[in-house]
Amino acid sequence: MESFFRFFPELVNGLGLTLSLFVLTLVCSIPLGFLCSQAGLSKNKVGRGVYLAYxxxxxxTPLILQVCFLYFGINLLLTTLGVPADVFRLDRFVGAFIAFVLNYTAYFSEIxxxxxxxxxxxxYEAASVLGLSKSLTMRKIVIPxxxxxxxxxxxxxxINLVKDTALVSLIAIEDLMMLAWSATNREASVMPLIVAMVFYLAINAVVTLVLRKIEKRMSYYRI
Structure with a gap:
């Protein structure tokens, strides 16, 4: 029990970082995903080509590779270009955040x-006959x-995003997973991993509940 009170506050701090990455990625990648999907539907061949390549x-490629490439790759490139470390270096959290947003934007855009x-x-034809503009048709008829x-x-x-946040421990970000593993080694006990598992399950339980509420609210838009 004494060890529990030693590692539990650490895991709570790690949980805060995990939730921050989750929320920031979600808030940025869903709108960006919708915007990028327009490039995939565009009649412009160059735009579609760039979208397809992206x-x-x-x-x-694996998300874990993208995280490592963005953080280590960009910092290595800056070093190669002669940029001093005290002038600019990509922060670990920022690097992971950029990788997550780029990755999930691609998935959301295809969805x-x-x-x-x-x-x-x-x-679309009916909306045109009624005199609705393309933007109004998209906003009022298509998007819902x-x-x-x-x-x-x-x-x-x-839900996958919640679990994928654990990948940032690879670049030494003190998220929930990294702190749980560190506490497990220090305390020679699996209890920190069990607590971390409970935290992840709790997050996904809340996310699932919220998603169901949203789906129920949107059940008005039946097609």
Whole structure:
């Protein structure tokens, strides 16, 4: 019990960092994913080509590799260019955050692209006949239906994001996973890992509940 009170405050601090990365990634990647999906639907070949290359790289390589590449790769490049370490170096958390946003933006953009393409073209034509602009059609007619369609897929990615945050321990960020593993080695006990598991399960339980509430609220938009 004494060891529990030693490592528990550490895990709570790590939980705060894990939640920060989770929330910031989610807040940035969902809107960016929707915007990027427009490039995938664009008639511009260059735009579609850039989008396809970006999505292929982000979805075709492991997230853990992207985290390492962004943090170590950018800092190594700065060193090679002769930029002094006291002038600028990419922070560990910032590097992980950028990697997570780029990765999840790619996944969300493909989800949104599929959702938009599933909308019957007749609805666009009907909106045009009624005199609605393209932006108004997208905002009032298409987007509500798209979010209803893609919510289960988005929910799966959000749950994956909670678990993927543990990858940042590889670059020595003191998140929940890293502190739990450190406490396990120090205390020679699996209890810190069990507590970390409970924390992850609790986060995902709350996320699942929120997602179900959102889906229920959006059940008005039936197609």
């Amino acid at each position: 999505v292929t790289i982000m979805r075709g 949104f692209r599929g959702g938009i393409q599933s909308i019957n073209r007749g609805q 239906q798209v979010f209803k369609i893609v919510m289960p897929s988005i929910g799966n990615e959000v």
